Amino acid sequence: MSVEKVATAQTIAVPVAEEIGEVWLAPKPTSLWRDAWFRLIRNKLAVAGGIVVLLMILVAIFADQLMPFPYDKSSLSHANEAPSATYWLGTDYIGRDLLSRIIFGARVSLLVGLGAQVIIVLIGIPVGAVAGYYGGKLDSYLMRFVDVMYAFPQLLFVILITTMLGASIINIFIALGLTGWVGLARQVRAQVLTLREREYVKASRVSGAGGPYIILRHLIPNTMTVIIVSLTFGIPLAIFTEATLSFLGQGIKPPIPSWGQMVGENQQYLRSYWHMTIFPALALALTMLSFTFFGDGLRDALDPRMNK
Amino acid sequence: MLRYTVERLLWMFPTMLAMSLIIFVIMHATPGSPLDPLAANANPLTPQAQANMARHYGLDKPLHEQYLTFLWNVVHLDFGISYVQKDREVSTIIQNTFPISLVLGSLALIFATTIGLTLGIVAAVRQNTWIDYLATSVSMLAVSTPNFVVGVLLIVVVALGLNLLPIAMTSADLFDPWSIEYWSKNWTFWILPTITLGVGPLATIARYTRASMIDVIRSDFVRTARAKGLLEGAVVMRHVLKNALIPVVTIIGPLFAAVGTGTFVVEFLFSVPGMGKFFVTSMSGRDYNMIMAVLLIYGFFLAIMNIVVDLLYGFLDPRIRYN
Numbered sequence: 308m309s310v311e312k313v314a315t316a317q318t319i320a321v322p323v324a325e326e327i328g329e330v331w332l333a334p335k336p337t338s339l340w341r342d343a344w345f346r347l348i349r350n351k352l353a354v355a356g357g358i359v360v361l362l363m364i365l366v367a368i369f370a371d372q373l374m375p376f377p378y379d380k381s382s383l384s385h386a387n388e389a390p391s392a393t394y395w396l397g398t399d400y401i402g403r404d405l406l407s408r409i410i411f412g413a414r415v416s417l418l419v420g421l422g423a424q425v426i427i428v429l430i431g432i433p434v435g436a437v438a439g440y441y442g443g444k445l446d447s448y449l450m451r452f453v454d455v456m457y458a459f460p461q462l463l464f465v466i467l468i469t470t471m472l473g474a475s476i477i478n479i480f481i482a483l484g485l486t487g488w489v490g491l492a493r494q495v496r497a498q499v500l501t502l503r504e505r506e507y508v509k510a511s512r513v514s515g516a517g518g519p520y521i522i523l524r525h526l527i528p529n530t531m532t533v534i535i536v537s538l539t540f541g542i543p544l545a546i547f548t549e550a551t552l553s554f555l556g557q558g559i560k561p562p563i564p565s566w567g568q569m570v571g572e573n574q575q576y577l578r579s580y581w582h583m584t585i586f587p588a589l590a591l592a593l594t595m596l597s598f599t600f601f602g603d604g605l606r607d608a609l610d611p612r613m614n615k
Numbered sequence: 616m617l618r619y620t621v622e623r624l625l626w627m628f629p630t631m632l633a634m635s636l637i638i639f640v641i642m643h644a645t646p647g648s649p650l651d652p653l654a655a656n657a658n659p660l661t662p663q664a665q666a667n668m669a670r671h672y673g674l675d676k677p678l679h680e681q682y683l684t685f686l687w688n689v690v691h692l693d694f695g696i697s698y699v700q701k702d703r704e705v706s707t708i709i710q711n712t713f714p715i716s717l718v719l720g721s722l723a724l725i726f727a728t729t730i731g732l733t734l735g736i737v738a739a740v741r742q743n744t745w746i747d748y749l750a751t752s753v754s755m756l757a758v759s760t761p762n763f764v765v766g767v768l769l770i771v772v773v774a775l776g777l778n779l780l781p782i783a784m785t786s787a788d789l790f791d792p793w794s795i796e797y798w799s800k801n802w803t804f805w806i807l808p809t810i811t812l813g814v815g816p817l818a819t820i821a822r823y824t825r826a827s828m829i830d831v832i833r834s835d836f837v838r839t840a841r842a843k844g845l846l847e848g849a850v851v852m853r854h855v856l857k858n859a860l861i862p863v864v865t866i867i868g869p870l871f872a873a874v875g876t877g878t879f880v881v882e883f884l885f886s887v888p889g890m891g892k893f894f895v896t897s898m899s900g901r902d903y904n905m906i907m908a909v910l911l912i913y914g915f916f917l918a919i920m921n922i923v924v925d926l927l928y929g930f931l932d933p934r935i936r937y938n
Contacts, residue, residue, distance in 0.1 A: 454626075455633045458921075460913045462876040463894065467638065467906065470898040471645035547761055551880055554763050555895055567761070574767055574884070578775055585771070588764040595759035 339532075339609075346608035353604020359597035367414040374407040379562035387580050397582040399573060405583065408564040409590050415565045416594065419479055419549040420542035426484020427491055427541060432534065434488070435495025436522050440503055450496070456489045465548060466557050474558055483545045491537050498530040532609040539605050543598035550591055566591045616929070623922045627915075634914050635689075635907065639682050642903055648674065649698035649901045672698075685907070695904035699897055705908045708893060713912065716878045716889035718792050722805060723813035723874050731817040732863075735824025739859075740851055742829060750821060757818035762877050766811040766884045773807065780806055790888070808885045812877050816870045823866055827859040834858075861932045868924040872917055 347353055366373060375395075386402040388394055396405040438449040468482035499522075502508060508525050516524070550567025552558035559565035561572075566587040573583035649672075669675040673684060688695060694705035738750035757765070773779050780803050791797045831837060832855055840850045879891035886892075890909060897905035 451629075452633075455630050455637075458630055458634060458914050458918050460872060460876050460910070460917060462879065463910055463913060466895070466898055467641060467910065471641055543759070550761055551763065554761075554880065555883055557895060557898070567763075570763060570767060574770075577767065577771055581771055584767055588767055592756075592760045592764055595761070596756065599755070599759045 343532075343605075343608040347604055350604040350607065352600045353608070356597040356600030356602075356604065359593065360601050363413055363594060363597070364417065366410055367417045370410050370414045374404075374410050376404040376407045378407045378411040378564055379403065387576075387583075389580075390582055396586045397580075399569075399583050400576060400580075405569075405586055408569060409566070409587055412564045412566045412569065412587065412590065413594075415476070415559055415563065416546045416549065416591075417542075418476065419483070419559075419565075420545045422476070422480035423483035423487060423545035424538050424541050426480055427488045428534070428538070430484065431488035431491030432495055432527065432530075435492035436499050436526055436530075438492070439496035439499030440518060440522055440526060446496075449492075453489050453492055456486070459486060461486045462548060462551060465552060466555070469552065469557055474552075474560055476559065476563075479549055479552065479558060483548055487541060487545065491534070491541070494533050494537055495530050498533050499526050502526050502529055536602070536606045536609060539598065539602040543595050543602070546591075546598075547595060620922070620926060623925070627918050627922075630918060631911065631915060632686075635686070635911060636682070638907055638910055639678075639685070642901070642906065643678055643681075649903055689911075694908040697897070697902055697905050699900040699902045699905065705904045708905070709890065709908055709912065712888060712890040712893060714792060715790055715887060716882070716891060719805070719808055719812065719881065719887060719889060720874045720878055722809045723877075724816065724870070726809055726813040727816035727820055727870070727874075730813075731820030732824055734817075734821040735863075736828060736851070736856065738821065738825045739828030739832065742832075747825075751825065754818035754821040757814050758822065760815075762811055762815055763880050763884055765814050766807070766881060769807050769811060770884075804885075808881050808887055811884070812874060812881045815877070816874055819866060819870060820863065823863045824859065827862045828855055831855045831859045861928070864924060864928050864931060867927075868921045871920040871924075875913055875917065 347357075381401040381403045382398075383402050385394070385398050386400055388398040388402070390397045394404050394406070396409065398404055399408070434449055434453070438446040464486045465479075465482040468485065469478055472478045472481070503521075503526065508521060511521055511525060549558055549565065550570075553565040553568035554571035556568075556571060559568050561568070569587035570584055570591070573580070573587075577584055666675070673681060676684075685695075692706065694709070697703050697705050697708055700708065734750045734754065738747045741747050774781065837850060837854055840854045841847075845854075878887075878889060879894060881887065882889045882891040883895070890912075893905060894909050896902075897909070
């Protein structure tokens with residue numbers, strides 16, 4: 308963080324000193340977010356990842372306008388076609404346009420990724436903050452429960468929930484959320500444990516603030532960086548799990564397309580029609596890669612101590 | 616140390632108990648039952664027949680009674696019969712299929728750790744050369760590619776394109792991990808599944824090893840070791856590697872979990888007759904006994920592995936004290 312600050316101090320200070328003489332300005336205070344932003348945009352890989360993520364979000368939002376054909380419109384006379392001028396990425400075994408299905412698949416993937424994070428945040432932050440702040444018996448009970456949840460093989464548990472409840476998008480959110488909050492809860496708790504001994508929290512307590520007020524006003528805002536980083540890694544993880552689930556035929560139900568489901572369905576035609584499997588697989592790999600680059604960059608930017 | 620180990624092992628009982636209770640509640644709280652599976656090709660019985668069957672299998676008893684019966688049987692290592700494969704006991708199915716999954720997982724882990732460590736070490740020692748860039752970008756790519764995508768690519772290129780290796784595996788009955796004859800005949804079947812399952816963990820290990828090595832290479836004691844005239848090889852092997860491996864061990868726990876659940880996808884893709892293949896069918900068939908057994912075995916395995924990793928961690932780093 309000091310590099311920018313020194314630089315700004317000098318560039319401001321030099322002209323001022325020339326004009327007035329002996330005035331030396333203190334460096335302009337910069338906020339955490341501003342510092343982080345500058346660190347982030349200096350990281351080329353993170354910027355590249357961020358741009359792809361942004362593009363993907365745009366594609367997901369404007370999927371209806373961008374799709375050349377409806378994602379579920381099949382035309383059997385055009386089945387199994389290789390990429391061409393009409394069907395840029397070819398068609399699948401019942402003649403549905405692959406490009407349209409991949410575009411709509413972006414919406415499904417992002418929706419699953421974000422939806423799962425909503426549930427993870429709603430469970431993980433309160434559990435972590437309460438356990439960390441109040442400590443004692445409550446903490447040890449909650450953390451024992453977290454340990455039990457942690458021992459669950461996540462994918463299997465997700466399959467259990469979705470097959471039992473039925474695999475709608477909402478149920479996939481729920482399954483991913485119910486299994487995914489454990490990591491966030493642990494991180495928030497660890498952060499709160501150190502924060503609750505800080506002077507400003509003690510001061511707040513001495514002036515009569517209650518537990519809920521301190522948690523909401525002081526502790527959670529100060530764990531924001533941990534939460535944001537955890538979410539940036541959580542989104543691709545959720546997309547990954549949904550893809551695996553759909554690949555096994557236990558996830559998003561047809562005709563709604565999902566990248567994992569497309570790979571799973573079309574892999575039996577690999578020998579003759581490679582394009583059907585390769586394009587959704589590439590979309591998946593590119594998305595995961597971009598999120599990883601962006602997440603790595605964001606973590607380094609928000610927490611300079613981690614940066615080596 | 617002994618106290619810590621015993622304590623951790625004892626904690627496994629309540630953990631497994633809680634896990635089985637959660638699974639039990641989820642299975643019984645949701646619609647469908649083994650007799651009325653809601654599956655696509657299910658063949659529903661008449662209500663009278665269903666009631667008879669329910670009485671026979673004890674599915675008509677109150678839930679708490681069913682759960683206690685289940686616990687009592689598990690203590691006697693009896694997981695009941697499979698509702699989907701009606702003539703077979705769950706324990707028999709598991710006995711036949713679990714070793715296959717275990718061998719696949721172990722092969723993948725051996726592959727991942729040997730190649731991953733080597734790649735990470737070489738990349739760190741030759742930092743900022745083309746070897747480093749190649750190793751780093753390949754592992755970045757591998758970390759973010761789902762294993763079924765890797766599997767599909769391998770099938771397209773190696774099996775279908777170059778026609779080098781077979782895709783599908785032989786049946787479970789012929790499997791014998793201790794027979795040299797089995798391996799000399801069938802080793803080619805195992806290559807692609809092993810690579811598919813191992814490549815993700817391999818990349819993770821390589822990245823962690825490289826980062827941790829670079830961290831240690833810059834420390835003072837390494838400079839001292841060089842200054843007193845040690846050969847570069849001795850510095851790396853004796854001073855750097857020993858200290859750099861400690862953080863790497865921590866990620867082996869999560870990697871076990873990744874490999875464990877990864878076997879489901881890989882067994883599905885390469886039709887390996889392991890335990891994972893049965894899991895999905897038993898799910899849609901509401902095969903209560905089978906689901907419970909598979910989940911508990913995985914949970915038990917992960918828990919044991921986590922304990923082993925924690926103990927190993929303390930063994931490598933004497934600064935860590937257990938309490």
